[in-house]
Amino acid sequence: MKPLKKVLLFLLVCLLIFAAILTYNYFNFESKQISVEKAEKVAIDPGAIHRFSKALQIKTVSPENLADFDSLEFKKFNDFMKSSYPLMDSLLIKKQFNDFSHLFLWKGTDTSLKPIILMAHLDVVPVIEKNLPEWKSPPFAGVIKNDTIWGRGAIDDKVGVIAISEAVEWLLKNNYRPKRDIYLAFGHDEEIGGPRGATAIASYLKDQGVEAEFIMDEGGVIANGLVPGVSKDVALIGTAEKGFLSLNFSVKIEGGHSSMPGKETAIDVLASAISKIKKNPLPTKFTVPLEGFIDYLGPEMPFANKLIFANKGILKPIILSAFEKSPSSSAMIRTTTAPTIFNSGVKDNIIPQRANATVNFRILPETTIQDVLDHVTKVINDDRVKIEKSSTMNEASNLSSTDSYGFQLINRTIKELYPEVFTSPNLVVGATDSRHFKLLSPNIYRFSPIHLNEDTKKSFHGLNERLAVSDFNNGIQFYINLLKNSN
Structure with missing residues (x-):
């Protein structure tokens, strides 16, 4: 056989082997999507969306210049939480940090189980005054129209504070008692780094010797049309x-x-x-x-x-x-x-x-x-x-496992509510308050049960921040299911 033919034959064999490897890997690339029974939805209190509207009307703005900090608005939010969620306020152990950040402890029945920590922040970024004419609804009016609620904080991140609080209040009304301790950590200055909110809460919990099973904060969302090559919505869980x-x-x-x-x-x-x-x-x-x-x-x-x-x-x-x-x-x-x-x-x-x-x-x-x-x-x-x-x-955060109890719990709870959605771990490119909690658990996840698309993802920190009312109600349902599943 001539040398050229030998070379061509060798290249052909290599190509066939390469193609065989690609094909083998393709057919062994199996789905990681789990299948669970769809959860039965509870009746969400119609008053919940109106309480959310009231929360958006309170101007809890974290300004870059601390001299512009309006403590009266944050005091209003304290009063709002107390009056809106009386069972949570009276039955849970509560503590405030630097006047405006909140920590609630819901004691569980089994002290052998590690607690979980749910996080959100109640402060919002400022609205640029010259952009006000471009808002379709006033940014601090909490207007509800066409199954959508408008206002600064609708996505980032009063929705987290209110949806979690509504879920806990619902469970308390229905005499639910968790097996494990549940901490609710609501910071008041996340938008400027959390120096007096999340940092203080995390330091306190560390001093108390708290070791959490997992922690969940904002960061990931249900992406609608944002993942190229995927036709369905994708729930992105920040690891x-x-x-x-x-x-x-x-x-x-x-x-x-x-x-x-x-x-x-x-x-x-x-x-x-x-x-x-x-x-x-x-x-x-x-x-x-x-x-x-x-x-x-x-x-x-x-x-x-x-x-x-x-x-x-x-x-x-x-x-x-x-x-x-x-x-x-x-x-x-x-x-x-x-x-x-x-x-x-x-x-x-x-x-x-x-x-x-x-x-x-x-x-x-x-x-x-x-x-x-x-x-x-x-x-x-x-x-x-x-x-x-x-x-x-x-520094960049530590890496949280997808094999942990926390990830699997969040993953399953998403699938119970949204069985048609794909789920995936993800890297959060922004910063969240959870970075201050890294000494409390190796398992920190970042997910909010709300949909974002190409249009609405530009609205938080931007113009016309808004959220579908159905997303808010489903968010309450998600936290109810998550807390039940944690048993």
């Missing part, structure tokens, strides 16, 4: 969240008159540094949440996608390349780099001596703040650029 870091950069170089500029100005040097950072981001990589996302949703996808995901070990470069194509999916595979502030100069004919910039990084799990700092320093490679860490930073 980890990214860390964050802002680096401040400064350059000081002799200035002068603009008619006689030097070779480089402070602006030139700093602009070059920022450009280098943007052009050389931290590398893409697979994370454990992404692996879980692929394992849970890959088997439910069309042939081509399923084939690729079934062979993720072999076709990793193809998957990473595909994820890089959109900002939302790219955030799942890399530590992101976002220049957010650049300041220099005071007059058009004066070359400034100083230039300052800030770059925000959202850090992948298993990447550290020091990793980011080392990478940036190496990429810039210029001693004239001074780099300082901002005062607010947080």
Whole structure:
């Protein structure tokens, strides 16, 4: 046999083996979706949606400038909780932190069981005044129309506070008693990092020796049309969240008159540094949440996608390349780099001596703040650029298992209420109050039982925040089922 024919035969054999491996993996890529009996729904109190409306009317805004903090509005919310949920207020052990954050303890009957902690936050982000004409309903009116409730906090995150409270109040009215202790932790300053709310609550629980079976906070949602290649809604359960870091950069170089500029100005040097950072981001990589996302949703996808995901070990470069194509999916595979502030100069004919910039990084799990700092320093490679860490930073969270009691409980409860929905672990790219609770349990999950689509996902922290009334009612049902199932 001629050498060329031998080479071609060898290549053909290799191709056949490769195709056989792909095919074998495809047919062994089995669904992880569970099948459970659909839960019978309870009758939700019609007054619940009106209490939610009242909650949205209270302007519990966390301002960036603490001098603008309106304590009277937060006091109103305290009074609202006391009057709206009298059984929860009187029968549960309650404690307040820094006046406005709440911790409730519902004692269980079996002290051998570890407690669970349900979290939410009652504060909201400000509404930009110049955008008010673009709101279809006033942001603090709590208007209910066309099966939709409108207002700041409808999604982020008064829905969590109110749905949990409604569920607990319903269970108390029906003489339910949990086997395990249930903690309800409602922070009042999540939107500015939770320094006086969640941080204080977590510190107290740690001092009390609390070790939770699992913790659940906001973060994941039921995504409608947001997962490419999946035709059904997907309940995304956050098993980890990214860390964050802002680096401040400064350059000081002799200035002068603009008619006689030097070779480089402070602006030139700093602009070059920022450009280098943007052009050389931290590398893409697979994370454990992404692996879980692929394992849970890959088997439910069309042939081509399923084939690729079934062979993720072999076709990793193809998957990473595909994820890089959109900002939302790219955030799942890399530590992101976002220049957010650049300041220099005071007059058009004066070359400034100083230039300052800030770059925000959202850090992948298993990447550290020091990793980011080392990478940036190496990429810039210029001693004239001074780099300082901002005062607010947080490492990426630990990874929570999909094999734990907590994940399986949340997964099953979702399926009882939404049997047609796919479920999947997911990486939360924003920050939640749950990061302050990491010493209380290795099993922290982030999920809110509400639907978001391409339109409504832009509304929280943005214009026309709103939620379907049916979603709110189903949210109450979800927490009722979750607490019952925890027995």
